[in-house]
Amino acid sequence: MQWELVVGLEIHAQLATKSKIFSGASTRYGAAPNAQACLVDLGYPGVLPVLNGDVVTMAVKFGLATGCAIAPRSVFARKNYFYPDLPKGYQISQYELPIVQGGSLDIVLEDGQVKTIGITRAHLEEDAGKSLHEDFHGMTGIDLNRAGTPLLEIVSEPDMRSAAEAVAYMRKVHTLVRYLEISDGNMQEGSFRCDANVSVRPKGETSLGTRTELKNLNSFRFVEKAIQVEAERQIDVLEDGGRIVQETRLYDADHNETRPMRSKEEANDYRYFPDPDLLPVVVDSAWVEALRAQLPELPDAKRARFMDQYDLSAYDAGVLTAQRAVADYYEAVVAAAPDEPKVAANWVMGELTAALNTDNLDISASRVSAAQLAELLRRIADNTISGKIAKQVFEALWNQEGSVDEIIQARGLRQITDVGAIEALVDEVIANNPGQVAEYRAGKQKLLGFFVGQVMKASKGKANPGQVNVLLKEKLGEA
Amino acid sequence: MSLTIDELNRLTELARLEITSPEVPDVLAKLTNIVAMVDQLQAADTDDVLPMAHPLDRQQRLRPDEVTESDQHERYQRNAGMVERDLYLVPKVIE
């Protein structure tokens, strides 16, 4: 039988605030255990939550960027369950009335087709702490620094039909939250993670199969592998005549398999009710419109503009706009060196990206600035250096050896364009290679490349290759 | 209608609240009476009545995003029964 995979994602993006959603404790990552857990985060008797205004702004920005409706009135509820890293015994989360409702995002499939993925809702909630299972005499250690970190939970419709689509969607959301500067999207630190609801059904069937929920997937690769392996498992179960049990499962990357969670949510009765410590969040439509006006150019619009304005391919435009900082860098380069936007794109996607990757740097920490790269491109364009020599200059720039011109000067990399000087080199090469000269003149024209190479070598790469060509043809032609 | 022992077990499990066997008959009887009393609500006509979650019709005030708390974990952990390497200890959590 042909099976169809159905996937919906619940993405948790930690919001990039300085303080927590309901307390004034810092959200900085990597602090000593419990150093950033204040009385509110610890759920001490008598303390109360007060909402951080910036989380509301951030959620609304996300909603506006995805064409969602912004609820004029949204409500925080309590989700009641016991877990040691949940200090109050309930999580404060928006339930019945989330702040962001009903929108969509477009993803580009492998074949270039565009697919729209529905966004059911996005709601605000607080993160839990962390359980550390290393050995404490057989006990578990609890660090509550993360407790109370603001999360935006973005819930998709079950619109994805493959693991690759799920990853494309997740990447798109990742790009978007970083464009909006509402989350740092750091997956190693857990700032961006997701749960996947996975089911399969016979192809052509319209009702949904029983789903399982894969918890806490914190890399794009794991999302892809976990969905694939879970789909395979479900298909095996069904083909063996079994039934899928609706349950929460964990992906084990070491064994590339999913297994049911043993603890937690046995009864799954969260007893949601409106949190009486918090009042309804009311947003004014004029304020929402003001925020809409302040939204940055979003990835899809930027990509289309890059294709149009810089005559780039869809692929190049996609790569350059995947991160807002890369796009900004590219545009700064092109603004200062406007002649060849395609050459600029190649440099950003090629030399620059390779260097950043080697040193494991973000573009914001690039050792070559956009102004420097533009300067370099201008020196290629004005024939001061060749494209090949430019790579040497880039390397020197990366090593902070000075400005473009200083490096060209210091290393003597300026292209030789003086006809007399090139002529002397050409004459020398002709004189030193009588055998090849004879062969060339006997009709072996492809030897021209050999002579060009010899002249370039003699010039240490600095001779202008065009001039060398012209002079060689001229001189070798003389009988 | 009286509360069953199964329902009570479900509640004690959800509430993580041990009721020892000798306590069970008394708890069941009293909860049954309480539920019977609150069942008076069922007689009220509440069609089209908005539920009231707060006594005053006000809206949530928003706090500026500022860090106002400092590290005081030693002080806060004085009330904790088991702490090691600044972590709160609990019986092993199995995922």
Next chain:
Amino acid sequence: MHTRTLAQLAEDLAAKRFSSVELTRHHLDRIESQGDALNAFITVTRDQALAEAEAADRRRAAGHATPLTGIPIAHKDIFCTADVKTTCGSRMLANFVAPYDATVVSRLRAAGAVMLGKTNMDEFAMGSSNETSYYGAVRNPWNTDLVPGGSSGGSAAAVAARLCTAATGTDTGGSIRQPAALTGVTGLKPTYGRVSRYGMIAFASSLDQAGTLTQTAEDAALMLSVMAGFDPRDSTSLEDPVPDYRQGLAEASAKITIGVPKNFFDPGLLPANRDAVQAALAVLEAQGATLKEVELPNVHLSVPTYYVVAPAEASSNLSRFDGIRFGHRAQETEDLTRYLMRTRGEGFGAEVKRRILTGTYVLSAGYYDAYYLKAQQVRQLIAQDFAAAFAQCDLLAGPTTPTPAFPLGQKTDDPVAMYLNDIYTIGAPLAGLPALSVPCGLVDGLPVGLQLIGPHFSEGPLLGAAHRFQQATDWHQRLPAGFE
């Protein structure tokens, strides 16, 4: 000294008739010699109180005294106090020392009030007789075989026996007004959100409100002026300005319309109590008020509504007591679920467990709509009833309780009978309304309370009416035998 009201003591201290140290020592001595019979205090902070009294005397000498500077008060043990144990009447918090002061505590501290100690209460404020306290029942000073009411029974008994000049309390369904009525003191529950809940251990967050137990309405006005006000740490705290309530007493009009809800004069009301309340209404009328019968058609559903909403919120509020970060911890290190169930099973008493289970029940899948949602709707109807009544009158007046104080043990085996004791007091907190109880008579030698309820933010007119009533009567000056 102890028979002097707060307002009088403020004058005495200002006139240097005695010092705060002398006044404080006098009350501490009373607590020591007569307190044991009542069990009104869980913690007495003698040394700290004397140090605070000395500081108050120095402050007065420096010319910075407020009316409350040097006045010996007590806090209900539900308010967190930095470095002094806060038990909330529970075994769960037997050794709990909060690292911070509740806003109510810090405001009174800043005004210079002297804290004598922390008063006994029903466990987590769940009770109407003060018999659910892990630290033993509080006795009624008028007859120690009787309950003082609850949950602020320790505060009420302490003020009634003049062990302290005034005390703080909290009211969720009547926990200030009911014990005030049963012990013959003045109890004020302000408008929801008027006083910050920060640092007040939560029972039912949409109902809880801090207030006062005092000898007179004037004293309540002095206390409330300090306690009330916006607190950025409480999202439900109100930013509305706080008037000078004491100054407002003189300005309150006598020509008001007082609504008398006939639903409060039901067959459950003891005839002698009814007579005392009607006599009190006659006093108000003689002072210029117009009495008008009004109806609160849904108020009879207050008790079932409350016993859904309050336990629902409580079941969630009390989930934080898991022994991990604070509080009682069971001797179990192997199994997490067993650890949690034992910790909570051992730490909470029977009434608290019943409320948690009731709350869990009404919120659980399949019951939410029939109970919790329904109760929220009925709550709306009750609030609408009050709003309609206040369209016809300025204040409502009626009994605080159906009977005077009852014997210890009489209702402990019948929670529903106990709950019905709150029948007249539960409506106001459901609607977030301010209300107070003033002594208005004695029935068989036991105090009876007159309850006044006002619209939101009507503390001024409420205290004004109560103050005027106390100008014409002396019930509030009666002292229980043995505590004169």
